[in-house]
Amino acid sequence: MIIDAHAHIFPDKIAEKASAGISAFYDGMPMDSAGTVDELLQKGGKAGVDRFIVQSVATIPEQVASINNFIADSVAKFPDKLIGFGTLHPDLCDVAGEIERIISLGLRGIKLHSDFQEFNIDDERAFPIYEAAEGRLPILFHCGDKRTDRSSPERLINIVRRFPGLTVIGAHFAGWSIWDKGAEIFADYLKNNEDARIYTDCSSSLYAMSPEHAADIIKKFGAKRVLWGTDYPMWNAEEDLARFMKLPLSPRERELILGENALRMLSDNSPTEVS
Numbered sequence: 001m002i003i004d005a006h007a008h009i010f011p012d013k014i015a016e017k018a019s020a021g022i023s024a025f026y027d028g029m030p031m032d033s034a035g036t037v038d039e040l041l042q043k044g045g046k047a048g049v050d051r052f053i054v055q056s057v058a059t060i061p062e063q064v065a066s067i068n069n070f071i072a073d074s075v076a077k078f079p080d081k082l083i084g085f086g087t088l089h090p091d092l093c094d095v096a097g098e099i100e101r102i103i104s105l106g107l108r109g110i111k112l113h114s115d116f117q118e119f120n121i122d123d124e125r126a127f128p129i130y131e132a133a134e135g136r137l138p139i140l141f142h143c144g145d146k147r148t149d150r151s152s153p154e155r156l157i158n159i160v161r162r163f164p165g166l167t168v169i170g171a172h173f174a175g176w177s178i179w180d181k182g183a184e185i186f187a188d189y190l191k192n193n194e195d196a197r198i199y200t201d202c203s204s205s206l207y208a209m210s211p212e213h214a215a216d217i218i219k220k221f222g223a224k225r226v227l228w229g230t231d232y233p234m235w236n237a238e239e240d241l242a243r244f245m246k247l248p249l250s251p252r253e254r255e256l257i258l259g260e261n262a263l264r265m266l267s268d269n270s271p272t273e274v275s
């Protein structure tokens, strides 16, 4: 079972524009795809990916409901392939109500990208999201950017301390472009907090380091906490999977990272087992 645990999708009409916007935000980082569901399934399928955790980010509160509907509609079209994460925004009036709606739509988590959404992840403004999600929905945080500290690993640790029942996934080894710092900070925390509900993913990271370096970072988190993901439409699934397979890891570690960890993480936050 291979799960791409970090894939962005957009409605066909705006996919091209949305992925161009992401590319511009990341200083012209080239995007592999436009970001449609069809292309995700086609390219992921070719690479041998079985399932995809799909999400999209609302940059303003007014977009939240329609994006959640779009994610739910997409999952309804491909229920065996897609696992949906909803979006939220700290400035949304009725955060708790939208979390109930996210759950009733069958979505299994929440994605936040605070650099696009312009808030510091540990700001009190965002606490209603964490309060309502704690023990019910995992939150995938974009984490790290050397140009800003809105989503820094330190801030994510502040959230973990304050909401111990919340499952967090700190994307990009919990520190995009500051990879070693993210791993260091989390390794330190995990030493004394083995039961912490913390995951990370290796999306948009393997391209930037040697296989040995990536394996070292994975060992700092522990292989049972790491998810594989492409950050679609940023990276090509086949290429990123090939990069992952070059890491000096055991077959068991690969199995965990490629699928088993994601299923456990989802099941732990759900009244019914996810398989």
Ligand SMILES: [Zn+2]
Pocket: 006, 008, 113, 142, 171, 231
């Ligand atoms: Zn993302």
